[in-house]
Amino acid sequence: MTTLAPTAPAPRHLPVATATPAAPSVLTGLRDMGTMTAREIRRTLRSVDGLITAFAIPVAIMLVFVVIFGGAIDSSGDYINYVVPGTLVLCLGFGSAATATAVAQDMTSGTIDRFKTLPILGPAPLWGHVIASVVRNLASAAVVLGVAVALGFRPDADLLGWVAVVGYVVLTVLAFTWICAAAGLVLSVDATQALNTVFLFLPYLSSGFVAVGTMPNWLHGFADNQPFTPIIESLRGLMSGTPDASTIWTAVAWLVGFLAVSITLGSLAYRRRTAR
Amino acid sequence: MNDPMIAVRDLRKSYGSHHVLRGVDLTVRRGEIYALLGPNGAGKTTTVNILTTLVPADAGTVTVAGADVAKHPAQVRALVALTGQYAAVDPFQTGEENLVMMGNLAHLPRRAVRSRAQELLERFDLTDAARRPASTYSGGMRRRLDLAISLVASPAVLVLDEPTTGLDPASRAQLWEVVRDLAGDGTTVLLTTQYLEEADRLADTIAVLHDGVVAARGTASELKALVAGDHVRIAFEDATSLRAARDLAPAAGLAVVDVDERDLALTTPATDPVATIREALALADQHHLALAGVSVVKPTLDDVFLAVTGAPTSTTASKENAR
Incomplete structure (x- = not known):
């Protein structure tokens, strides 16, 4: 038959890779995670959607609470120091939720099948999503805090306090993101959008934005005991230089618990899952 | 060297009460192009998924170069590359970045990664598009990139799941040529297809899969003889x-x-x-x-099917359950 195809260029024979691949080890495992992280960071930086989710929306949320609600809730101006930590946690949750959608996209596109047939560290693609989320959220948090300071936010933490803040934010994002990564493995791309709503709504029912005492009585039980209350209050304590050990331990226990459960379930689900 | 590259013995897999594979046997020689021919629902993708360690079998064994997929999946993954039904390239990365990423995931030495990517871009006629995001590629270019990605680590076995479904005739012919070249260089190729013509032009051996069993196998001319010319x-x-x-x-x-x-x-x-x-x-x-x-x-695929299964493909075609 006469082929319609453009003639493929020389060389006719496919060059065979001369270098032999390294055997799997701890080092290659770290390399796998690094490769997958670079991929995810690229995904964020190259999509308008990703940039808006990572930076524009968190800044907008901060502006809404400080500039618009701030004046109404407390005209004295102290409200900004109260609300910034809550707003920051809200942004971290929202930023982490984007991971669920990215994981779900990988699961539906056949990409996951390709990764799973490679001799790489099993859940490296998931870790790539999670580490990229930490990097993205730290960058986003820096921008949001910069905006808050410009609006009048005055934290009192010392240098050690700020180190603790960064460590605490990393732990928070790890926990939030692993929850989202695990959810992304089992949810459809559309269904992952619902996680945004959870992370954008649940913090309102905590002491993050208004004191629990101002809420109706029937909400007190939930608001006092749900994880966002100690998680936000710990951050507020660390930023204002008045950390409370028991609140922090409660928050860390929640976060480590979420982390352990979602890493376990996520890794199991990842092993069982092929493209759908 | 006479050991088969791929040996599938009495492979069985069910999803609930749906028996997808009901005892499949395949023997693929080193350097051979082997086609699994069948309609949707015949069990082609399930066979491929088991072979590539994506899905565990219920019963039976699959070995690749002697390594059992269930017992030594890491060894199998180092030998086998899969090009699935959907071009699994990252649309937000450039062609070159997609290849470099796969070179890194294949653990090639860092200095070799970039040169390997260049070689493959050149071989697959993608050099001009190397620095454009894959989202801007045509269907044929995406498939070529997908195939190039599979070859980054020079796999001994290449598994192609319906490689030309949805391609225009020119891209299809080009892809066939590449597959032939690969086999000429010693790569063992297992491909699934719904097209008799594709199996006819490419495969040394064809196995007709129907309702989870191999209904017939042989060379293209042997199969055509079954449909009485x-x-x-x-x-x-x-x-x-x-x-x-x-x-x-x-x-x-x-x-x-x-x-x-x-x-x-x-x-x-x-x-x-x-x-x-x-x-x-x-x-x-x-x-x-x-x-x-x-x-x-x-003779068409329908005729072969009519001859070996007693049922035309169109009426047996149910959506393949690949999960």
């Missing part, structure tokens, strides 16, 4: 000629297997199509029948 189709201008021909044909030595009243054509088996056409023309001349055309009909 070619047919000649004779079309007429009017129904009177068609009916006259139908009545006269047996006496002229033409066995009529099908009379198509709508298209005014009849079909006759032809071991020697040229002789059959001569006889048909002579018959038409002799009885002044108004001929519209004569054509040779080659």
Whole structure:
């Protein structure tokens, strides 16, 4: 038959890779995670959607609470120091939720099948999503805090306090993101959008934005005991230089618990899952 | 070297009460192109998923170069590359970045990663598009990139799951050529397809998969022999000629297997199509029948299926359960 195809260029024979691949080890495992992280960071930086989710929306949320609600809730101006930590946690949750959608996209596109047939560290693609989320959220948090300071936010933490803040934010994002990564493995791309709503709504029912005492009585039980209350209050304590050990331990226990459960379930689900 | 590259023995897999694979046996030699031919739902993708360690089998064994997929998945993954039904390239990365990423995931030495990417871009005619995001690629380019990605680590076995579904004829021909080259260089290729033509042009051995078992296997010509060769189709201008021909044909030595009243054509088996056409023309001349055309009909996948399974593909085709 006469082929319609453009003639493929020389060389006719496919060059065979001369270098032999390294055997799997701890080092290659770290390399796998690094490769997958670079991929995810690229995904964020190259999509308008990703940039808006990572930076524009968190800044907008901060502006809404400080500039618009701030004046109404407390005209004295102290409200900004109260609300910034809550707003920051809200942004971290929202930023982490984007991971669920990215994981779900990988699961539906056949990409996951390709990764799973490679001799790489099993859940490296998931870790790539999670580490990229930490990097993205730290960058986003820096921008949001910069905006808050410009609006009048005055934290009192010392240098050690700020180190603790960064460590605490990393732990928070790890926990939030692993929850989202695990959810992304089992949810459809559309269904992952619902996680945004959870992370954008649940913090309102905590002491993050208004004191629990101002809420109706029937909400007190939930608001006092749900994880966002100690998680936000710990951050507020660390930023204002008045950390409370028991609140922090409660928050860390929640976060480590979420982390352990979602890493376990996520890794199991990842092993069982092929493209759908 | 006489050991098979891929050995599948009594492979079984069910999803609930749906028995996708009911005892499949395959033996693929080193350097061979082996086609799994079948309609949707025959179990092709499930077989591929088990072979590539994506899905565990219920029973039976699969070995690649002697390594059992269930017991030594890491060894199998180092040998096998999969190109799935959907081009699994990252749209937000450039062609080059996609290849470099896979080189890193294949643990090639860092300095080798970039040169390997360049070689493959050149081989697959993608050098000009190397720095454009894959989202801007055409369907054919995306498939080529997808295939290039599979080859980054020079796999001993390449598994292609319906590699040309949805491709235009030019891209399809180009992809066939690449696959042939690869096999020529010693890569063992297992491909699944719904197209007899694809299996015919590419494969050394074809296994026809139907309802989870191998219904027939052999070379392309062996399979075609099963469907009793070619047919000649004779079309007429009017129904009177068609009916006259139908009545006269047996006496002229033409066995009529099908009379198509709508298209005014009849079909006759032809071991020697040229002789059959001569006889048909002579018959038409002799009885002044108004001929519209004569054509040779080659066996199709449907014919092979009809012959080996007793069911046409169109009625057995249910959505393949690949999960």
